[in-house]
Amino acid sequence: MMVGSGDNVTPVANAGGTAGQERLFVSSLSARDGARAIRGGVPVIFPQFAERGDGMRHGFARVSTWRVADSSEQDGAACATLVLSREDLAPQLASAWPHPFELKLHVTIRARALTLALEVRNTGTAAFPFAAALHTYYLVEDVEAVRIDGVQAETVAITDKLDQIFERVGDTIGFDTGADKLTLRQSGFTDAVVWNPGAVDSAALADMEDEEYRRFVCIEPALLAPQTLEPGGSWRGEHHVQVSAA
Numbered sequence: 262m263m264v265g266s267g268d269n270v271t272p273v274a275n276a277g278g279t280a281g282q283e284r285l286f287v288s289s290l291s292a293r294d295g296a297r298a299i300r301g302g303v304p305v306i307f308p309q310f311a312e313r314g315d316g317m318r319h320g321f322a323r324v325s326t327w328r329v330a331d332s333s334e335q336d337g338a339a340c341a342t343l344v345l346s347r348e349d350l351a352p353q354l355a356s357a358w359p360h361p362f363e364l365k366l367h368v369t370i371r372a373r374a375l376t377l378a379l380e381v382r383n384t385g386t387a388a389f390p391f392a393a394a395l396h397t398y399y400l401v402e403d404v405e406a407v408r409i410d411g412v413q414a415e416t417v418a419i420t421d422k423l424d425q426i427f428e429r430v431g432d433t434i435g436f437d438t439g440a441d442k443l444t445l446r447q448s449g450f451t452d453a454v455v456w457n458p459g460a461v462d463s464a465a466l467a468d469m470e471d472e473e474y475r476r477f478v479c480i481e482p483a484l485l486a487p488q489t490l491e492p493g494g495s496w497r498g499e500h501h502v503q504v505s506a507a
């Protein structure tokens with residue numbers, strides 16, 4: 262599952278007064294039929310990150326069909342809550358991860374801001390460990406113009422493939438897209454992952470055009486060290502994207 266997929270993409274922000282400007286990248290070759298994870302938007306990573314675990318790569322949440330539990334308009338914001346629980350999983354996914362759980366993704370979209378809040382609840386009778394991330398694909402004009410501040414002491418620039426984990430980051434990341442500036446805030450998520458495949462890896466990805474790597478960067482709020490959730494326990498991570506300047 263991802264936010265901002267395909268034809269019904271919702272603009273995150275009107276940067277610099279440009280109405281309806283798309284902010285999230287979705288690859289032109291991405292599967293949209295649920296057969297594979299969507300290459301773009303905001304895939305929800307749960308219950309494991311990448312191959313840090315013995316389950317499927319990046320977990321099952323991004324290849325499962327979530328339910329829309331609620332949608333509304335409040336104070337000028339469009340809101341929706343999406344839910345995924347064990348009962349929603351395809352049988353082979355459910356049998357591979359035998360823990361009753363509930364995920365809720367609260368999405369709030371304003372003219373110049375997007376907030377995603379992910380809640381994880383243990384609805385079973387035994388503790389389980391999990392990791393999580395919101396694998397946000399930001400659309401940019403030219404990845405080489407991107408500058409990222411706040412994940413390490415120095416500004417991060419992307420000149421080739423970059424796949425880097427930044428542990429224990431602060432709660433605010435400055436993201437200069439090259440065209441304008443976004444402020445990213447996160448809570449609950451302790452880490453951040455920055456990823457761009459570069460030319461060589463991009464060419465090897467079946468669900469991306471060879472040159473599309475130039476058009477995005479992933480900056481992913483993440484909880485990488487597996488967290489143990491006791492029965493009845495819950496965890497919440499928030500991700501807030503704000504257009505701060507044109």
Ligand SMILES: O=P(O)(O)OC[C@H]1O[C@H](O)[C@H](O)[C@@H](O)[C@@H]1O
Pocket residue numbers: 298311318319424425454455456479
């Ligand atoms: O190709 P995917 O399974 O969607 O993973 C895409 C990328 O996700 C994260 O950013 C990881 O840090 C990368 O190592 C990985 O290549």
